[in-house]
Amino acid sequence: MRPLRHAEIGSQAILDALTAHIALLDAEGVITSVNQAWRDFGDANRRHSPGHEVGTNYLDICDEAEGDDALLARHAAAGIRAVLSGEAPHYSLEYPCHSPAMQRWFVLTVTPIGPEQPAGVVVMHVDISERMRIAEVLSRQQTELRVLFDLMPAMVWFKDTQNTILRINQFAAAAAGRAVCEIEGRSAAEIYPNESDAFYADDLEVIASGRPKLGIVQTLTGEDGREHVLQLDKVPYFDDQRQVIGIAVLARDITEQRRAMQLLRESERRFSDMLGNMHLASVTLDREARITYCNPYLLRLTGWTLAEVLGRDWFETFMPAELGDRKPTFAALLENAPEAWHVENEMYTRTRERRLLRWNNCVLRSETGEVVGVSSIGEDITEQRQAEAAVAQAAERLRQSEGLKAAILQSSLDCIIAIDHEGHIVEFNSAAETTFGYTRAQALGQPMDELIVPLRFRDAHRRGMAHYLATGEGPVLGKRIELDAMRADGSEFPMELTIAPIGETATPMFTGFIRDITQRREAERRLQRLNRVYAVLSGINALTVRVHERSELFRDACRIAVELGQYSVAWIGLVDGRQRQVIPAASAGTSASFLADNYDSFPLREDATGANTAVAQAVRQRRTIVSNELRNDSRVMLAHEPFAAGAHSRIVLPLLVNGEAVGVLVLYAAGAGFFDSEELALLTGLADDIAFAIGHIERGERLAYLARYDELTGLGNQASFLERLQQKIHATGDSEVKTAVFVVDIERFKEINDALGRKTGDEVLRQLAARFGRLDGEGIHRFARISGDRFAIYAPGMGNVEQVGRYVEERMAKVFSPSFHVGGNELHVSIKLGIAIYPDDGSDADEVLRHAEAALKKAKATGNRYLFFAHKMTERVAERLSLEGRLRQALERNEFVLYYQPKINLVNGALTGGEALIRWNDPQTGLVPPGLFIPVLEETGLIFDVGRWAMHKAIEDYLRWLNAGLASVRIAVNVSPLQLRSRSFVEEVRQALSVDPRAAAGLELEITESLVMEDVAHNIAILQAVRDMGVTIAVDDFGTGFSSLSYLSKLPMDTLKIDRMFVNDMTATPQGEALVSTIVNMAHSFQHKVVAEGVETEAQRQILRRLGCDEMQGFLVSRPLPGDTFASSFLLAPSGH
Template sequence: MSRVEQDTVPRPVWPRLRGGLPYLALLAVLSWSSGWIWPAAPPLAAAVFAALLGAGAAFWWGRRRLGLMQASHARTQQELMQAVDQLGTGLMAIDPAGLIVHGNRRFANLLGREAEALAGLAFVTLFHPDDLKCCRRLLSTAADTTSPPQDLRILRPDGRLLWVRVRMSCNPGAGLPVLQRILTAEDIDELKTGHVTLQHRERLLRAVVDSIPDAIGVRDLHGAYLLANPALAELLQRPVAQIVSHPVGEVHGADQARALIDADHSAVALATSIHRETHHVGLDGRRVVHDTSTSVLRDDQGEPFGVVSIGRDVTAMREVSERLTESSARTQTLLLNARDSRLALLSLLEDQRRAVRALALNEARLRAVMAALPDLVFLFDDQGRFIDIWASRTDMLIAPREQVLGRRIGEIVPAPLAELAMERLALVLRSGQLQVFEYSLGLREQQHWFEMRMVRAGEQEVLAVARDITRDRQNRGALEHSEARLRLALEGSGDGLWDWDLKSDTVRFSEQVERMLAYEGSDFHREFRLLERLHPDDVVVTRRAIRDTLARRIVFDRKLRVRGFDGHDRWLHARGMVQWDPQRQSRRFSGVITDKTHEMEAQARLRLAATVFDSTLEGVLITDASQRIVSVNPAFTRLLGYTEEEVIGRTPACMASGRHSDTFFQQMWQTIARSGHWQGEIWNRCKDGVVRPELMSISAVFDDQAQVSHYVGVFTDISELKNSEAKLDHLAHHDPLTQLPNRLLFRHRLEQALLTADRNEGHLAVLMLDLDRFKDVNDSYGHLAGDELLCHVADRLSQRLRKVDTLARLGGDEFALLMQDVKQPDDAARLASELIESLSQPWRLGEGIELSVGVSVGICLYPEHGQTAQALMQGADAALYRAKSDGRGVYRYFADDLTLAARERLQLENRLRRALVDEQLQLHFQPQIDIASGRVIGAEALLRWPDPVEGMIPPARFIPVAESTGLIDQLGAWVLRHACEQGQRWIEQGLPPLSMAVNVSPRQFHHIDLAHQVQQVLADTGFPAERLELELTEGALMEREAESLRMLERLRDMGVRVAIDDFGTGYSSFSYLKRFPLDVLKIDRSFITDIPRDIDDMEIAAAIIAMGHNLGVRVLAEGVETAEQLAFLGLKRCDSYQGFLLSPALPADEFAALLRDQPATLPCPQP
């Protein structure tokens, strides 16, 4: 029968009447007493009757209140017992001896036993023997404390072990001794197994990520790092801890951070992978290039929650690509969406929800209702003497009534109680107000508690009614004790509670919820609003779930993201049910909250690691401790061709190439055993049989006992890099034009040949070959024709050699030949003659070009002329220099005088360098005279070297050394700057205006930015650009025609004039010259010297003057020494001249004096 039906059935009257019989008896006694006293003392009888009547009413009211309290206590006890028994958490009470007093149904289910059979069992016998120490520590938990959680194994009767998480709480409650401890237990068997698996897999994936050489970083949508591997930390030169949880703005520079954020936003907006090239500076200062791919990470609902960036170091490939003049771009798309690698953790609150309906069937020791006892009535005088006593039960009196009457309170009861009673009695007599107090008294070896009520019964008398409240006190203590046990059970489980009173719309949370959300204030319920702190994405679904729970009477079960008071989000698992009143109206909505933050973060890390595992470009394989493959990633299949099904359970030996010895693998595994890691190159055989080189990294993964559980191998196919290295090695040791060995490889082979010759007492020869007039071929037909000729020369020379000989191109038109096994010195001379004869034959090039070139050869023999590779090559070079000096087209052997000449050239080079630093060099200036007026209109700056030891060293001696060693660039810059400085000083001194001619070498013209250099010198010195004249040779202009034209145009735009020096000795034609912006033609002195004796020279000079005028440029004659020469030039309208006729080159001060002393006009001699 339901409670509603019970409430509608009429109840019998007799039980209610039976409860009032004592009070009817009391009224009868009162009537009889007043009748007995009235005749003797009517006032006293009236007071006694009134007092007794009031006492009777008080007794009836107390009896009524006691019944209500007992009923309420019984209902509360029943609800608490049912709540404890139906908790999803196992709970049992243990006495100080370690014996079980009571265990709820959940705990009995965990133990595999009946709940009724738990009482009296020893607590420690329920668990695995290895957990005995932990059990004893739990029993030693101090009062008012809760032990830390311990993970123990229950030993069930069926032999199965079950993992549980237990907490021991010890709290005696208010005023009660410590009799019991409360133990709570949660079933974490699946959680433990899953957690171990989760940790294990996370360690595996973490090892994979850490082993990958690519720089890997995972960021959330706000740009904060969620994960970073050591490769990224090494690239950024900071530990992983300073990357993870930090925004990109703190990890990278401003530009890189902005680029990263833009790439992340683009990847999310376009829903695709973003590839880009990033640049970093390594620890060694070298610039590192990364090919970075950024892809979107999505959750189970397909919503983006972050991005993963994988950067591969492609610096080596970029460098190889640049040196091979080819590009190699590698683009890989990371797989979108991570595998769901989460392990389902057991919900500990599911059992709590199912067990919430039945309450406290096994809490039998808490007895709620005790029978009411009759009350005692005492009459005292003002001295505390017992005047009269009424007691329906004499066993409640401390002594027989006859022995008590007439005696004082202090003579009957203990002194403390007597003092309290007398104090309250005096207060009643003085104030006339009712006094109520409680006291305890030992009766027949039992302690009883009484509630005493005192009222004034007359002027000097007090009526006291004592009610035995011993059982009520006991019930109240038991209730407090039960509440304390329930509180300890909930605190021990670590879960929080919420209770929503739907009538008043107030929500209360337990302290555990405050701790979960890091609340440190004093009014949590006022400051906390759940819906305001929910993640925006969870608000709508949470409201819908609450409505469904209230409307459909279903269980509320949601995982929520809640912002804590410390600013961090928590994952909370809320589960609850609605309680209904008898009218089927929802009354309360309450439940349990579990903090799932660590679990969800672990699952997120696992998903991230799995995403990296599946998305990385490197092949990954994982083996167990016995080297059996347990997992591979997609890149493994792409690189080697084996599917996952084909290799699972096999060892990596199935991919062995046979190229490595047993010793190689023994050393590899020894390194792994010693350091836990190995990295190196290894050759593996693909499924199609192709053997490929790979860069492999193997790492050991350890379990909680520091034992190897798995090995993780990460590898990259380096076939392309190997091929590139081979090509690069070929380029490094061969001439790119002729494919012959270069100087480096030739020297290496020469050193090896010397070792062999020294060991066998053999002979060898080194021949240096240089083509004669090869520069003329370049100047006349261009560099393409010159390159074609060099290739033909290499082919023709190779056809004349033996296989043991080595032919190399050292640079330009210079070749070297190594002859081994030379029997006689004449063998080298014979081969040199054959080569000279062969190369002197006509050459036919493309576009119908036919030409002839010769070759000069220098020979150096081992061991006669030298013992080392350097000595032999220097000796052959010196002999070649002698051959070219002796007329070209011949060969010469090395001799000591050649070494002496080479040493002198080296000494001269060192002295010239020192002279340049010490400012030993000087400029002399040769006047340039206008033929028509006879006045000096310009000066040519000529370099002079007054050596402090040898005196004046002629330019013909040191200029060739400067050109061959590259010093000509520094000399040219020195001459240009000092000439402009001197010209500016003359202007400041007020001397007549004149031009300053400066010679520019071909190297200076082509190998530096001459226009920039001139502009800088003019700016520094202040010398006018229009007065500067640069003299170039025909060969310098014709060598690189297009570049020369651009440089001349830049100089003309600056206002600088350009002159052709030594005109007539080159191969320039009128059609070539007219294309260049020229200002002056200088006739070479070789055409002036024999005028007027040589008719040909006179015609050539006249033709040059006419051609120059046709080009619109001025013409200047060099080397004019006689009046006849000047008269001829004047007749042919030559514009100006320079030479000894007027003056040789003069120092600056003498040249200035010449300018000051010259007459207004100088007559031109007549022919």
């Protein structure tokens, strides 16, 4: 019995070790034994009734079951009875057994005990919940894989080795114009009859080699007759023995891409050499395939430096023969000169690594249209093709492995995110992890809108989801749209999104294919910016060829920068070396007016206020100064820089000519951070172009200058002198005014050069030129150096030869008389002059100059200091100069005297005053008529001193007569233009009156009308100051100065004198009398007294009296008399003379 007991214990231990729930039933269905799992299951489900214990009838319990499980329980009882009765060898049943805590599945198996008539059965419940869950997952994954397969934005199909299409996604079926069910299981030759042979040839190559074939380009004709260009990758897949059993094909429709590349070929040609920092390779070749440019990206990709590849043969360096001899194709393309073409080929890096690039090529043409080379932009698609190969391999595994879904998702370059009907994420591939910054574990189960949708778009997203769930309508489904997305760090980026619903699911689910288009947007913006700057470069390059003047160059360059470059303000300033500042030369833009208010705000001296501005730094350091945030820049130049126009960025580019900064180009832009490295590189070239144009203009101006000017002295040469002289002669016309031409020769100048060196002689000539420039009232253009030590001068506006002689004596003396100090030496020079007069000595400039040179030659031969071409003129000048000398002596020797002419009242004949007139009592010739010496006094300026003497003498005579008890009448003294223009005139009058308080009552100053009208405002102030001293003012020669009534009313005068010309005309014509009447009435309306000059007849007196004139003066009354005679004749006479 003990061994039997031991066996029972062992058997029970074995049963208890099993995880299945096991019970032994006898032939009646009574439980005779259970294992531990049976007991535990009953306890967990609160089954404590005897029915599940040993000794209870299991069949009765099943028959009596109620509720949802009653039917399954009765089926189980029937199966157990069938086995007990021998009707069935065994029985099994799968059934659910769900509890609030979990959902579980079991399988019930009933096995007989005994070989023939069963003595009982073994009832076993096995938990198959995990197997059922796995089966459900596998079913869902199969559905999801099929959906992903159909929704992939590429065409995918699988074929066997006999060209039969096994599976095809909806994208590919739609491209063929058929349904999926119409294609799967049929030969490709039936579906694509026109292209099948070409397609199948590639298939056979892949099947035979067992290797993928990528990048195949085929043309497919659709059901609508339109041709589509496809790019295909064909990848074989194998059975367990590595035998090829089929091909996976991945195809992309590149028709639109081809068309877009065609449209962009012009843009590629223009910007290929500007793509230095883009992730695109750029190269330009000449007609011999020599490299003329490589951008930094291509150099980094291949490992070469620019210096190493420039000038080398492209094909020998990067595409040797083992990659295929493409150079003949290159030459043929240049001969055919297509505008653009596109190729993909491999190339070697420096380390012999192969890289696959897709090239967009276009020809480069000269200005005449001749093909001069090729510009190419290439995209490194090595990794892309590798990724495409990985996708193709993943597609192959789709049929063979349940893990294909994850491989496709994770190898996709696009983000793939799937959500359920509540918007929770159920799939999140690795591209999405990289793009959004969340791990897959973090994203799964989270609301998608809160994770990746910017806050401002979330309400719209939720409304769209709700609308679809309610109506089944989704306007954005199946379309490519561009939106902003949000990363984990809160930053946003632009994306391209395609949303598609997932079919065959119990509740709606969606898949989103997302592509980050940041780089594409940036490339578009970069191309737009480069296009803008290129337009400015092109415009200014054309400008530099066309323009030959600085002002036009600067003005149009600023205009082009604003109009084509879209800068808010552009201005150019030039360096003033003498003032050590930058002076604006031209500007354009909305706020360029700020320069006018800050003309002197760009100093270059380091000790000056504002010396650390960006302009000053750019000039001093000869480098570009960029400020991409003006409001925070301490180098802001002015308080009024154009912030109002929205400018936040500024660049100051020095204009360098021969290494020196000659100016600056300053540009303002609206956005902050506007001037990046690419734009800076282009603008530096722009500044170089402008600087080159400045240098070119300077060289042209220099050549033009040397053609017309003497380089040593800066004076004009003979050609320019003759041109300016001829212009002056032409402007003079038939005028009686003469122009004098002088040719001056420095005597013994050669001795200075021989004794002291040519440098000393050159310095003497430079000093002479400087003295010419300092002559008062002279223009430097009147002087010229016509040979080594010979100068030519012209002096316009000469009224007579005497004035010419005085010019020689005064002007030339100022230039040549002072000594010259050179290198510690004090030098004196003497000169000879030849003089010719236009029009007396020639009809044009050349003839007059030749005659002046002839006069110089004669002066040197005869030893005269100067000679006129006409000998008589020399004599006249000598006489005139002698007269000037005698007049100067006359002032010193008191040879001038005053004569007085009385003025009387026209009504009663009483003496009202007298006019003091200057006379010269020459000891040699006696009394000299005024007409012979007064003009000389005025020309020489002696009239100033003589006029002052006359005023003092008249006051002296008046006071003498007053002290003698004679009649007190005012004495009128004429004031010359020199006196009135003198700043000290008022003070001189005051000093003359200071001798006696009664002096002012006896003085009247006569001013000619024409003199008053020279500077009305100034003269009014002067005369008012004199009048305030008690001196009366008379306007002489009225009617000859063209004064207006408005000025006449303002003049501080007391008396108006009618010119003798009008008095004489008064008796000749009625119009003359009417004119005098008008003058009298007008003067009286302004409360002025009227005096008529030059009255010589009784008829004139009668008319004047009738017209109401107040006083008269003239030979009818008396000629001018010496002072004593005037006093005895008029001051003692009774009134009514």
